Amino acid sequence: MSLGQRVATDHQLARLLQIGVVLEEVVESRAAHHLESLPEAEREAIDPDVEALLDEAADESAEHRDRLAALVDDLEAETVPYEEINALVDARYGPPEGTDGVLYDQLCNEETAYKFYDDLIGAIESSDAEYAIDREEVLETLRAIREEEREGVEDVTEIMERRA
Amino acid sequence: MNTADQYLKAVYLAQRMEDGPAATGTLADMLEVSPASVNEMVGKLEDRGLLEHEKYKGATLTDEGIERAHDALTTYCIIERFLTNVLEVEEFRDEARALEAVIDDTVAERLDTIIDRPAECPECFDPEADCCSYLEPSLD
Numbered sequence: 578m579s580l581g582q583r584v585a586t587d588h589q590l591a592r593l594l595q596i597g598v599v600l601e602e603v604v605e606s607r608a609a610h611h612l613e614s615l616p617e618a619e620r621e622a623i624d625p626d627v628e629a630l631l632d633e634a635a636d637e638s639a640e641h642r643d644r645l646a647a648l649v650d651d652l653e654a655e656t657v658p659y660e661e662i663n664a665l666v667d668a669r670y671g672p673p674e675g676t677d678g679v680l681y682d683q684l685c686n687e688e689t690a691y692k693f694y695d696d697l698i699g700a701i702e703s704s705d706a707e708y709a710i711d712r713e714e715v716l717e718t719l720r721a722i723r724e725e726e727r728e729g730v731e732d733v734t735e736i737m738e739r740r741a
Numbered sequence: 742m743n744t745a746d747q748y749l750k751a752v753y754l755a756q757r758m759e760d761g762p763a764a765t766g767t768l769a770d771m772l773e774v775s776p777a778s779v780n781e782m783v784g785k786l787e788d789r790g791l792l793e794h795e796k797y798k799g800a801t802l803t804d805e806g807i808e809r810a811h812d813a814l815t816t817y818c819i820i821e822r823f824l825t826n827v828l829e830v831e832e833f834r835d836e837a838r839a840l841e842a843v844i845d846d847t848v849a850e851r852l853d854t855i856i857d858r859p860a861e862c863p864e865c866f867d868p869e870a871d872c873c874s875y876l877e878p879s880l881d
Contacts, residue, residue: 582842589839595828596844596852603851657827665827665855686851693848700843 582700587709591654593697598645600693602662604686605638607670609663611679614672626736627676634683634729641690641722648718651710680737687729694723742841745791746813747772748782752792752800753810754868762799814863817841819849821872822856834871 584590608631615623646656673682698719701712708715742750751771755763765783769776783800786792791806802810820841824833859865859875867874 584843585839592828592830592836592840593843596823596840596848599827599855600848600851603855607854662827662855669854669857685847689847689851692845696843696845696848 582696583704583706584697584700585704585706587652590701590708590715591649591652593700594645594649594652595654595656597693597697598642598649598656599662600690601638601642601645602657602659603666604690605635605642605659606663606666607682607686608632608635608638610666610670611673611682614670615676615679619676624676624736624740626739627680630683630732630736631679633732634686637725637729641725644718644722648710648715652708677737677740680733680740684730684733684737687726687733691723691726691730694719694726698723742813742816742844742846744782744842745786745789746809746816747841748779748786749791749802749806749810750813750817752783752786752802753807753814754866755799756801758868759799762795762801764799768800811863812846814866816844816846816849818858818863818866818873819853819856820844822858822876823849823852825876826856827852 584593612620612623612628612631642656642659649656673679698716701716701719748768751768752763755767755771759767765776765779768779768783772779783792783794786800786806787794790803791809792800792802794800817837821833821837824830824836824840830836859873862873865874866872
């Protein structure tokens, strides 16, 4: 057991970035599943803001995934292909109840991602380890992604408040 | 998972292994810290009502402590299962131990949406083997 948050080795860093990639893949896949899961009547009458939000969430996750994957690649590790994660999401997917349920799940996605990047940034900052890739580049990438996740939380919250 | 939760999980597992209070020495070995560090944290957790400590015997979780330890162990089980089943990590025990401090329970909950866990989790966790007793690594 390892007490305290520190990323001590390239291997650990690569592993955590791989987990970040999977989280983004889960978000992307769930966002796509949510739209498909809504009953036809609800899908046709869906709030255009919600539809746009889910589309943007999926695009943003794909973009985050690419940026993380580039770092993982530089560490000479591999990432799990999207298709594999999509199949796992598909196998266990239970649709949330209606549009509000979809929004709540999306809020959890954004908050979880924010928390993950925040913890990861803290763990890298607490370590004085030398990595095979530039520490500042990693931190810069993670901070930018964290900021976009924070904005994502705000976007979902705004729509939820408007619908309440 | 924060340090307090890691301690509570260790106390829970030590109690199961020793079938009684968790001794300071056992906790120090499990957490790879000094007995003095264990005593300090055990005192803090006792102040928060999460465990009771009896001198020369050890620590026993309260009901609230057991609940927290269960949640922490569930998070740990998710990490192990995710590492072995999704990332196909051979040394999943070592890696889970190294990563647990960085993986929050909310993150584990998301990872849990793509893995299968037995309904009795975390009761099926084997403290001696340091993994779920049903966990079969899916390695190529």
